[in-house]
Amino acid sequence: EWQLGALLAEMLTPDQFAKNTKTRDETDERVEFAIKLPGDENGAPVWLPVDAKFPMEHYERLAVAQEKGDAEAVETAVRTLETQLKKCAKDICDKYINPPKTTDFALLFLPSEGLYAEAIRRVGLVQNVQRDCRVTFVGPTTLAALLNSLQMGFRTLAIQKRSGEVWNLLASVKTEFGKFGESLTAVKEKLDQAARKIEDVDVRSRAITRKLRDVEELPSNPQPLLPELLQSDDEDG
Numbered sequence: 001e002w003q004l005g006a007l008l009a010e011m012l013t014p015d016q017f018a019k020n021t022k023t024r025d026e027t028d029e030r031v032e033f034a035i036k037l038p039g040d041e042n043g044a045p046v047w048l049p050v051d052a053k054f055p056m057e058h059y060e061r062l063a064v065a066q067e068k069g070d071a072e073a074v075e076t077a078v079r080t081l082e083t084q085l086k087k088c089a090k091d092i093c094d095k096y097i098n099p100p101k102t103t104d105f106a107l108l109f110l111p112s113e114g115l116y117a118e119a120i121r122r123v124g125l126v127q128n129v130q131r132d133c134r135v136t137f138v139g140p141t142t143l144a145a146l147l148n149s150l151q152m153g154f155r156t157l158a159i160q161k162r163s164g165e166v167w168n169l170l171a172s173v174k175t176e177f178g179k180f181g182e183s184l185t186a187v188k189e190k191l192d193q194a195a196r197k198i199e200d201v202d203v204r205s206r207a208i209t210r211k212l213r214d215v216e217e218l219p220s221n222p223q224p225l226l227p228e229l230l231q232s233d234d235e236d237g
Helices: 002-011 056-068 071-096 113-121 125-133 140-211 225-236
Strands: 017-022 030-037 046-051 106-109 135-138
Touching: 002 030, 002 140, 017 046, 030 071, 030 140, 046 071, 056 071, 056 113, 071 106, 071 113, 071 125, 071 135, 106 140, 113 125, 113 135, 113 140, 125 135, 135 140
Parallel strands: 046 106, 106 135
Antiparallel strands: 017 030, 030 046
16 A cells, blocks of 8 residues: 555646545445546546555465475465455455446556566456456556556646636737727827827928018127117107
């Protein structure tokens, strides 16, 4: 179980799997680990049960018998191993597989490559367990490859979701840019009007300048004329 948890933590993010997950409402049975898969349109996840309960002592007895070359002990250990694998698979099927809350199959994690090799070497065992119990055997390497494939699927799904957000953002930018274009056109019209007014003023200024061209200019330091005019008016009065 510790090895399985470490492998899941290494390959997946914390929100992509859960520990001690309850998959059936009518019982308190909890699977050691469950991988969180995308669910329905309402957002409810679908759990992939992954169980690691398997007594290693049966495999160790087989290994010891093989080292000793005891054919009878090997045969007995092989039958016991197959029986235990089938029992574990049936327990997983009965306790944890519960569509649509879970997938219609589960994984039985075998913690060593040697044990996994012995399981798949047994003629018909893998096929029978998959057919009768809907359980698939996985070893450390096999599970790592499966988790890597799932992680790629998660990333693809995330990209698809983000692409939808980006598309909505671009649509919003397009709308705002249209409004900006309208405002820019209005500002341009105002600037054109102001430019035309300035041009009209410039034309009038040139016309007035032409009219005053023949009028003699005052000296640079002209004497004030208004007081003198006022004084002459008082004398005449």
